[in-house]
Amino acid sequence: MGRWTHNIKRGAMALLIGAGMASCAAKHPAPPPPPPMPAPDVQAQAALVPPATFVGEMPCKACGGMRRTLTLLGDGSYRLRQHYESSHGGAGVVMHELGRWQLDGRRLTLRSENGRTGSYQLADSTRLVQLGREGELLTGNMAYALSRAAQIDPIAESMRVTGIFDPKAGRLALCGTGQSVAILGDAGETAALTQAVREAHSEGGLWVAIQAEWVEARRQGTAHGQPALRIERLLTTRPGQTCPATVTPGPAG
Numbered sequence: 001m002g003r004w005t006h007n008i009k010r011g012a013m014a015l016l017i018g019a020g021m022a023s024c025a026a027k028h029p030a031p032p033p034p035p036p037m038p039a040p041d042v043q044a045q046a047a048l049v050p051p052a053t054f055v056g057e058m059p060c061k062a063c064g065g066m067r068r069t070l071t072l073l074g075d076g077s078y079r080l081r082q083h084y085e086s087s088h089g090g091a092g093v094v095m096h097e098l099g100r101w102q103l104d105g106r107r108l109t110l111r112s113e114n115g116r117t118g119s120y121q122l123a124d125s126t127r128l129v130q131l132g133r134e135g136e137l138l139t140g141n142m143a144y145a146l147s148r149a150a151q152i153d154p155i156a157e158s159m160r161v162t163g164i165f166d167p168k169a170g171r172l173a174l175c176g177t178g179q180s181v182a183i184l185g186d187a188g189e190t191a192a193l194t195q196a197v198r199e200a201h202s203e204g205g206l207w208v209a210i211q212a213e214w215v216e217a218r219r220q221g222t223a224h225g226q227p228a229l230r231i232e233r234l235l236t237t238r239p240g241q242t243c244p245a246t247v248t249p250g251p252a253g
Contacts, residue, residue: 052072078110080099127146210231
């Protein structure tokens with residue numbers, strides 16, 4: 001009798017626990033699955049012919065506002081400028097980023113030099129809508145979009161770039177995009193690059209960080225120049241270091 005009574009009590013307890021879990025599940029139902037991504041917009045993809053620049057204002061808790069300027073280039077690379085406005089007046093802070101972009105359906109994925117990724121949904125040929133970490137559409141205060149600008153932004157101000165410098169060719173293989181671009185500048189700055197290679201015994205190429213600005217290197221017989229960097233100063237070198245394997249090399253400029 002004792003064992004039979006014990007079994008009855010265990011069964012009753014299991015029923016109570018099951019009923020409690022069912023009641024709890026009823027009060028806190030599982031969240032619905034995220035809606036599927038819209039079907040590819042063939043017309044929008046066809047209209048997104050790079051180069052193209054998209055701009056927009058982003059929320060910024062620690063500053064007076066942030067303006068993002070994203071330029072997609074035809075070789076699969078991108079240039080990003082983020083201008084953080086000061087909440088106390090002044091010019092604020094400008095940060096730059098280089099990387100590669102890829103369009104899959106209507107989802108645009110950005111991958112920077114350090115492997116950080118971001119994604120947008122191509123709403124149409126004139127708007128990019130920010131997506132969350134899991135590819136979901138953001139809502140509320142986090143929802144924002146970039147609108148296509150009428151003109152391509154050249155990012156005329158100088159920026160910090162890294163890459164492998166080839167002294168024989170006078171070119172820099174950018175870590176952020178894999179592009180090979182010509183290095184221009186006065187004799188002193190270019191000589192400093194070459195001297196750094198000699199001192200590091202890295203004639204095959206040396207990892208460098210430079211402060212430089214984008215320019216067009218004119219070539220004879222061409223209507224438009226090729227992208228190049230005009231070096232302002234050599235920031236640092238790291239003998240033996242290579243670029244992160246996060247980008248697919250692009251064509252030489």
